[in-house]
Amino acid sequence: MASKLANLEVLLYVAGDNGLEEQNLIELLEVDGEELGQLVTRLQQKMKADPDSGMQIIHIANTYKMTTSQQTAKIIEKYFQKDLTKNLSQSALEILSIIAYRQPITRIEIDDIRGVNSSGALQTLIWRGLIKQDGKKDAPGHPKLYVTTDYFLQYFNYQSLADLPLIEDFEDTTDGEEIDLFDSKGSADKHLEKEG
The missing domain is CATH 1.10.10.10 (Winged helix-like DNA-binding domain superfamily/Winged helix DNA-binding domain)
Structure with a gap:
């Protein structure tokens, strides 16, 4: 069975451009707001620590999104x-x-x-x-x-x-x-x- 961290990562991946609102993630992952915040922080740190990862998690208007990282901007451009x-x-x-x-x-x-x-x-x-x-x-x-x-x-x-x-x-x-x-x-x- 996948961990909550893995589930968070895959949910943000499949959500694409729209991302997912905090409340939807809380319900889907069956966690409270504090645990969601901890999971997001862990996933952000995991991606940041991996020099071969070109992805990041951002938080805009109560919505979390998986996007390409700033370091990959030139190749995306x-x-x-x-x-x-x-x-x-x-x-x-x-x-x-x-x-x-x-x-x-x-x-x-x-x-x-x-x-x-x-x-x-x-x-x-x-x-x-x-x-x-x-x-x-x-x-x-x-x-x-x-x-x-x-x-x-x-x-x-x-x-x-x-x-x-x-x-x-x-x-x-x-x-x-x-x-x-x-x-x-x-x-x-x-x-x-x-x-x-």
Whole structure:
């Protein structure tokens, strides 16, 4: 019979991109929250101690996920050939910022803020896995609502949306300097962790 540690590892593996919420793991493994925390710590240490392991366990928004480790970022980037920080257009980054701070938000509301059509860049962000559709607004036409994904948090190395820089921090900028809300967080060679 497999150990609880082995069961945790295989559950996170088969859960893939979605990961598993703490409560689901507690029920599946028949443990309490404290024991789950101990199992996760042991599995994290086991993977970290193995120089031949390219996997890690991360914790985002009450969900555990098995992902590739930061040390394997370059080979994953080479495999997918999509460095987000280089390939995302300025308009896509602008839209991503708007969604991050104003979510849930419709395309029409994004267009109103920007003054231009955002359809193409929205599709790019969906394809990249940084945003997703999340229901429809209770308004004429029932437009789709967009929100950021857990992968957005993972990619920019945030634990939750509460970690985003405060907009107020940027309002006193008077030198006309452009501000990158994702600077130092979006470096693909440091933070690209493609889910396993």
